[in-house]
Structures are given as structure tokens and as C-alpha cells.
Amino acid sequence: MSDQESGDPRQWYWLEIAQTMPAAQKTPRTRLLGIAIKLFGNKAFSPILLLLKIKGAELYQQVARQQVDFAQKTLCDALLFSGSVLALLAGFQLLTASLQFALWCFGLTASAWQIWRNHRLATPETQLDIEASEMEKLGSESSLGLTGCLLAAGIPATVSLKLLAGIKDQPATVLNELLVHYPRLAPNTNLSKALKNGLTLSINLTITAIGSWLIGISPQYWGLGLVMVLFAILAAGILRQKHVTMMLLTTWLACFALASISHYI
Structure with missing residues (x-):
């Protein structure tokens, strides 16, 4: 070290x-x-050093806090938009393959946009x-x-x-x-662009891969239900903010309801 x-x-x-x-x-x-x-x-690696209680790692506590905050924000965005996309498509009663394809398209697009945003908002070093x-x-x-x-x-x-x-x-x-x-x-305490991009890419692709896998191995709509339950558990367990979890659940339900109404009208 x-x-x-x-x-x-x-x-x-x-x-x-x-x-x-x-x-x-x-x-x-x-x-x-x-x-x-x-x-x-x-x-x-500071969050892991603190988690392992490495002697002296407290020096990096502020850096670790910045990383955790950024990762939580990125996770919240990924859960919000991925869940909303799945809820909309489920309301229109699309097939499993369509749900998986849409989830991967969104995951890759969201990752590319957030990486571009990280570069755009980064403070240049003089x-x-x-x-x-x-x-x-x-x-x-x-x-x-x-x-x-x-x-x-x-x-x-x-x-x-x-x-x-x-x-x-x-x-x-x-x-x-x-x-x-x-x-x-x-x-x-400023996070580097490489670290931000790595966190962004890993979080978005992990959510996309797990969601697509669960949808693919389960019977029609059962996989989607498992994914939404998993997303809710992640929101409650990692974000640990009741109002954020309730906002996510409300948004997902609203997207599913609006899509279902539009489908049957």
C-alpha cells in the first residue's frame, strides 16, 4: 500500500x-x-479497505464516502430507468425476447451516455x-x-x-x-474519470445482465416479476432510503399501469 x-x-x-x-x-x-x-x-479500493478494517485505512474515509455516494446514485438511476422500461414493455405484453433485447439496449445506451456525461462534467487539470x-x-x-x-x-x-x-x-x-x-x-477526494466510468459501466451492465438472465430462465412474466422484486430489494438494501424506494416502486407501477391502459384501449 x-x-x-x-x-x-x-x-x-x-x-x-x-x-x-x-x-x-x-x-x-x-x-x-x-x-x-x-x-x-x-x-x-478504499471502501473495501475500510470494510476489511485495515489498520490506517480511515485516512481514506472521505474518498470512500464519495465513491459510495456516486455508486448509490448510479445504482438508483439504473434501477429507476431499467425498471421503468421493463414495466412499460410488460404493460404492452411484449414477449420475453423483446424484454431482454430492450433491457440490453437500454443498459448499453445508458452506460455510454453516463460515461460521456462524466467526461463532460470532469474538471480539467491545469x-x-x-x-x-x-x-x-x-x-x-x-x-x-x-x-x-x-x-x-x-x-x-x-x-x-x-x-x-x-x-x-x-x-x-x-x-x-x-x-x-x-x-x-x-x-x-475528487473521483477520477476512470473510476467514475468503471463504476458506471459495472453497475449498469451488472443490473442489465442479471435482469436479462432472470427473465430468460423463468416462465413468461415470472422472470419479470423476479427482476422487479430483486430491483426493489436492491433499492431497499443498498440505497437504504425509504422515500427513494417508494419513489421507484411508484414509478414502476405507474409505467406498468399507463402501458396496460394504452394496450387495452
């Missing part, structure tokens, strides 16, 4: 924590975790931002560990040693005070 923050003060943060821990034993779990961190990085980032990396590399970083920032030696001892013992207990004295340690 320290290697992922190479050239940044957070590298020293992880090295200080690593000194207090025994050597990790090579197990399938640690190998998988190491591969995932190398592939995705500490920031992108040359000054790049130069400032490089300057910060060079300074942290040349300092003598996290203690040197704290002392170079003008923090008194007694406070620096106290914070350093807290990091080695229980990082979560001193993290707020540490970030107040040394805010450069906090990771950037």
Missing part, C-alpha cells in the same frame, strides 16, 4: 504503520488483496495543478520519514512525536488531529 503512494507523504504514513505489524503470511486472501490494490490503487503535485511529491520524497514531514511543516517536535506514536498504535484516534496539523496528508 505504501508503494501505491510513492512520492507522497502518505507513503511514509503507511511505512510507519507497517513497522508496527508482523510480516504478512502469504495466503490466498493476502495475495488477492495485494493484486487488487496494485490494479485499482488505494483510493479506488498545468499549475500538475506542477504543484510534482513539487509536493519531490518534497515528500526528500524528507526523512513522516517525522521529517511534520517538522518541516512547522509542527512542534512534541506534537509530532505524539502524533507519530498515535499512528503506530491506533491511527484512527489521532487521524483528525493529524490532518488538522498536516492537511497535505489527506488524499484528494
Whole structure:
């Protein structure tokens, strides 16, 4: 994890924590975790690090919160529009193959539109931002560990040693005070375009694939019922907001009712 923050003060943060821990034993779990961190990085993998209660991962709590919020919003959009499309088509009594085809068309189109929107709304990185980032990396590399970083920032030696001892013992207990004295340690909470696009694509395609599979393996309309129940469970269990779940259910029922009325008129 320290290697992922190479050239940044957070590298020293992880090295200080690593000194207090025994050597990790090579197990399938640690190998998988190491591969995932190398592939995705500490920031992108921060929700899992917090879920696994990795020592020191609280540093990425704000980043993880941003990711969870973005994933929940993307999931809500996917459930709302996918469920509405299925409810409309079911109201017109279309066949199973038509429901599956429409669901895949919508899933791919929605993914492409949201990825384009992520690129359009992304804040461009200026040359000054790049130069400032490089300057910060060079300074942290040349300092003598996290203690040197704290002392170079003008923090008194007694406070620096106290914070350093807290990091080695229980990082979560001193993290707020540490970030107040040394805010450069906090990771950037802005999500990268690659991370946003990855979350968008994985959520939309997962919803589409599961929905299409359930519709295809079940008898006529039973599969659709299973999909709508699954969507409702996902909304209630992951979004955890009653008004959002009720809004989704109301929208789906309204779409089905309007399509059914139009079909029989």
C-alpha cells in the first residue's frame, strides 16, 4: 500500500504503520488483496479497505464516502430507468425476447451516455495543478520519514512525536488531529474519470445482465416479476432510503399501469 503512494507523504504514513505489524503470511486472501490494490490503487479500493478494517485505512474515509455516494446514485438511476422500461414493455405484453433485447439496449445506451456525461462534467487539470503535485511529491520524497514531514511543516517536535506514536498504535484516534496539523496528508477526494466510468459501466451492465438472465430462465412474466422484486430489494438494501424506494416502486407501477391502459384501449 505504501508503494501505491510513492512520492507522497502518505507513503511514509503507511511505512510507519507497517513497522508496527508482523510480516504478512502469504495466503490466498493476502495475495488477492495485494493484486487488487496494485490494479485499482488505494483510493479506488478504499471502501473495501475500510470494510476489511485495515489498520490506517480511515485516512481514506472521505474518498470512500464519495465513491459510495456516486455508486448509490448510479445504482438508483439504473434501477429507476431499467425498471421503468421493463414495466412499460410488460404493460404492452411484449414477449420475453423483446424484454431482454430492450433491457440490453437500454443498459448499453445508458452506460455510454453516463460515461460521456462524466467526461463532460470532469474538471480539467491545469498545468499549475500538475506542477504543484510534482513539487509536493519531490518534497515528500526528500524528507526523512513522516517525522521529517511534520517538522518541516512547522509542527512542534512534541506534537509530532505524539502524533507519530498515535499512528503506530491506533491511527484512527489521532487521524483528525493529524490532518488538522498536516492537511497535505489527506488524499484528494475528487473521483477520477476512470473510476467514475468503471463504476458506471459495472453497475449498469451488472443490473442489465442479471435482469436479462432472470427473465430468460423463468416462465413468461415470472422472470419479470423476479427482476422487479430483486430491483426493489436492491433499492431497499443498498440505497437504504425509504422515500427513494417508494419513489421507484411508484414509478414502476405507474409505467406498468399507463402501458396496460394504452394496450387495452
